[in-house]
Structures are given as C-alpha cells and as structure tokens.
Amino acid sequence: MADVVLVTGVSRYLGGHFARRLTADGSVSRVIGVDVIPPPHDIGRAEFVRADIRNPMIGKIIAQAEVDTVVHMNVIATPTHAGGRTSQKEINVIGTMQLLAACQKAPSVRRLVVKSSGAVYGSSPRDPAMFTEDMGPKSLPRAGFGKDSVEVEGYVRGFSRRRPDTEITMLRFANIIGPGIRTTLTDYFSLPVVPVPFGYDARLQFVHETDAIGALLRATTGPAVGITNIAGDGVITVAQAAGIAGRPIMPVPMAAAGLLGSVVKRAGLTDFSGDQLQFLAFGRGLDTARMRSVLGFEPEYTTRSAFEDYARGIGSALPGTAALGSAVSGVAGSAAHAIGHVWASGRND
Template sequence: MGRVVLVTGVSRYLGGLYARVLSADPEVDRIIGVDVVPPPHDIGRSDFVRADIRNPVIAKVIGAAGVDTVVHMNVIATPTSAGGRVSMKEINVIGTMQLLAACQKAPSLRRLVVKSTSSVYGASPRDPAMFTEDTGAKVLPRSGWGKDSVEVEGYVRGFSRRRPDVDVVMLRLANFVGPGIRTALTDYFSLPVVPTVMGFDPRIQLVHEDDGIEALRLATTGTATGIVNVAGDGCITVNQAVRMAGRVPAPVPPPLVGIVGQAARRSGLADFSPEQIRFLSYGRGLDTTRMRRVLGFEPRYSTREAFADFVRGRRLTGPLSPDRVEAAEAKALGVVHSVATAVVG
C-alpha cells in the first residue's frame, strides 16, 4: 500500500509546486492539500481540504484520511504575505503547535517532514565559514522568520521525543531563488537600484526552487531522518549578484541601513527586515555533506546557476532603460530624503 501524504500550505507557491511534483510519484497513493484558501494554481492530483492548521479540526482531517506522512510547508517568510507580523507569527508558531498536537494523536502517522530554513543560524561577524547541522547560531535571530523557525524547530524536537515511533526530518533550506518564486530576496535583487551595506560584500548561498522541491520529495519518500542543510554548491557575493542582475548598486553607510530599511518598507520598495539586513551584511554558508550522505540528494543547480536562472526568468539582464533608471533614482532620492528627515528629527 502506498503513502497517504498531507501537505500544508498548498495555496502558496512552493506548496503548490511541491504538490504537483509529488503527484508524479507512484509510491504516493493519495495527497491531501490543506490551506485556509483554495489554491490559485494547479496542485496535481491532490485533494484540497479547506482547513486552518491553527484549528484543532486538523486532527480530524489527519485521522479520517489515515495519513501516514505529514509535510509541513506552511511556515511563512514575510509578514506582508501573511497580513502582518502578528498574523505571521500565529500561522508559523501557533499553527505548528496545533499541527504537531494533531500529529501526536494520530496512530497512523509514521513520518513528519518540516520545511525549515538556514535563517535559524542567524548572521553575525562571528559566524563560521560553513554551518553544519550541529553548529549553533553565534547570534540567534531576534525577529521575523528566523526567530519563528527556531521556535518551530524546538516544538518539532519536542514532538520527536514524545513520538519516537515517527521518523522526523527537518530541511534547513538556503534562500530560494528561481524563475517563478517571489521572496524578499528576489524582490531585493529585482530593484533597479539595489541598496547595499557600505564596506560589506558577504557570501550568500542559495537553492534553486526546483532543487528545494526535489529535496523535500526525497525527504518525504526516503528514509532520511534528523536535520539536513540544503543548498546549491558554492557561493556568490552580494555585489556579484547585483552585477549579474544588471542592477545599480547604492552603498548605504552602516549607521543608516536600519533607517533606510524602515523607509524602504514604508514606501513599498522592498521588505527590508532587520533579519534580512544582517544577512546582507554578513551572509551565510552551509555545509551540505549530510544532504548528500543522508538525504542522497545532488542539486542540479549551483548557487551561481540558480541565481542566473532567476535573472533569466525575471528578464533582469541587459542595460536598464533610461526611464526605469530615472524612476529608480527618484524613488531612491525619496528614501534618502526620508532618512535625512528622520535623522535630523
């Protein structure tokens, strides 16, 4: 008998893409896609169930279908997509707690896969060159998605102790890029004028959306357990990425970066959270030995190739037209004016 898999967050881009990919796997008999709103995209042969994982009713969905594998994809990275920071934290943390409570009561459950993030490692000048799964953060994330993910992983570890009969795997995925996905980072590199932190050019490591989804599929149908870093080979620096995207860099003095970030968020230019600013200052590298040895996964795209595919998909290459440069400069001047006003005030 094949697997019965429940997938959370199928109405979001990655959740829908994962459901479509999993639909092609002959080892999976049934896929149940769960979210609070109907998906706007194709989810393959998944059966959609409208349910909120923050509600205990999710236990009835798992029990009635005899679910043996749960894939938790519904951890949100940006507050704008969740309706604000408070709503984002409720979905990420409270939603995970309710989902794990439902999983704990499900006798049919045999496997739990959680999409986590490399943001749990934080970003600081004291970081190692490469984080292994056993390396703790030198400075824990204090806000946003990274902080939520640290809490989520803590609850998952608690669940694993209470249900030792369930195989648990958490994938700490690097920042996603690709032709279809939209994140705070892809929005950042799509800006005509890209603000960078003056005096810093950190290394960043990325994962292509197709590679990330394939890693999740292997985690679902394979035998890997524990925590696994997932990223493309190699790194690129922020300034290299800006040049690859054909953008115009705008170095910002470090004392003004936080104010610029606030102004950019208010003006709708990009979602510059404190967490992202630290990442763009210090970067992050991942050791992917366990990805190959335990998960048995070899990414198709290196970090550079993944970013290049994002650039092609967004059609960012080539010189910017004069009107776009003029509009970008006007917006940048508006941000600078806001910063100057805030500093003087």
C-alpha cells in the same frame, strides 16, 4: 514509504508545486493539500481541503484520512505575504503547535517532514565559513522569520521526544530562488537600485526552486534523515548577485539601513527587517555534506546557476519601482551626509 501524505501550505507557490510533483509519484496513493484559501495553481491529483492549521480541525482531517506522512511547508518567510508580522507569527508558531498536537494524537502518522530554513543559524561577523547541522547560531535570531524558525524547530524536537516512533526530517534550506518563486530576496534584487550595507559584501547561498522541491520529494519518499542543510554548491557575494541581475548598487551606511528599509517597505516592493539587514551585511554559509551522504540528494543547480536562472527572468524592475531609485539615492545620500558631519565633528562614538 509514504502512502497518504498531507501537505500544508499548498496555496503558496512552493507548496502547490511540491504537491503536484508528489502526485506524480506512483508510490504515493493519496495526497491531501491543506490551506486557508484555494490554490491558484494546478496541484495535480492532490485533494484540496480548506482548513487552517491553527484550528484543531486539522486533527480530524489527519485522523479521518489516516495520514501517515505530514509535510509541513506553511512556515511563511515574508510578513507581507502573511498579512503582517502578527499574522505571520501566528501561522508559523501557533500553526505549527496545533499541527504537531494533531500529529501527536494521530497513531497513523509515522513521518514528519518540515521545511525549515538556514535562518536558524542567524547572521553575525563571528559565524563560521560554513554551518554544519550540529552547530548553533553565534547570535540567536531575535526577530522575524529567523526567530520563528528557531521556535518551530524547538516544537518539532519536543514532538519527536513525545512520539519517538515518528520519523523526523527537517530540511534547512538556503534562500530559495528561481524564475517563478517570489521572496524578499527576489524582490530585493529586482529593485532599480540595490542598496547594500556600506563596507560589506556578504556571501550568499541559494537553492533553485526545482532543487528545493526535489529535496522535499526525496525527504518524503526516501529515508528519514533528521536535520539536513540544503543549498547549491558555491557562494556569490551581494555585489556579484547585483551584477548578474544587471542592477547598480547603492552603498548605504548601516545606520541608515533601517530608514531605507522602511521606505522600500512602504512602497510595497520588498520587506526589510532587522534579521534580513543582518543577513545582507554578514551573509551565511551552509555545509551540505549530509545532503549528499545521508539524504542522497544532488542539486542540479549551483548557487550561481540558480541565481542566473532567476536573473534571466526578471527583465526590467518590478512594476511601480521607477520612482524608487531617486528615493533610495535620497535616503542613502542624506544619511551619508549626516553621518559624515558626525565623523567630521569628532562626535562619533
């Protein structure tokens, strides 16, 4: 049973809400929240400690408080939220290394819970309909958050070999969505025009933000379950999601996707990277049998109902996006026109 719990990333939306929910659990006597900046939201009776997990000082915090359970939620999915790609990788990879080194030295630590991601499976046209936890990616993520997640899980496996007495749970979440959380995909479906790779309509899975917190609570206070996928039942396609959000779609040739991503990123509206574009083309599905049979968790929301709850809260497009629709149309139209010339001239290989 978790008694003294340290939670990383409490200044982020999900980490802060999780810490607050955890303090309401009578079986947990103490919750310590760690981050580099004070949380802007209520974290209940959790004690906030300002610290950087990339700094060895995290080891002193764990040792002095005699922490028995560490919940690592400070793996950041979006570069803009981390101050850029370099900072994102340092926090995700170097931060995880330092945290695990501190846990390894602390005899009090008996359980590690890691918020991981389905991004470790990558996205490719050769993927199975549903990934089970024992499957590997058909195309290994080569950049961005997906690559970071693969490295993080690798370090966790190494830690488990060095500390076999420590219980390990890694939850691989589908994309988390809801009315309060902001991610690359919530920004994407808030655009005035949703650009989609031409000729593709990827299958998407979501998990509602309250279900994500519920799964983490179960993993923290319940039995250790190893690696477990977490997702709402069912799938929806990109086009269906855009329809639910009330957004028109703009088909964009894959050759122009990178250019369009740069335009949207420079506008500060959402952060497109190569792995995200792959995901929007090919999608991903997670098998959730272990979530029910081993973790004993049943989500309240399906994929569709989770997305509908998010869509009810988006209203109009994000502030400052009024002029973006014409930019999206312009990039897409120019790219399609240029590619059409190539096809017509027979120079397309």
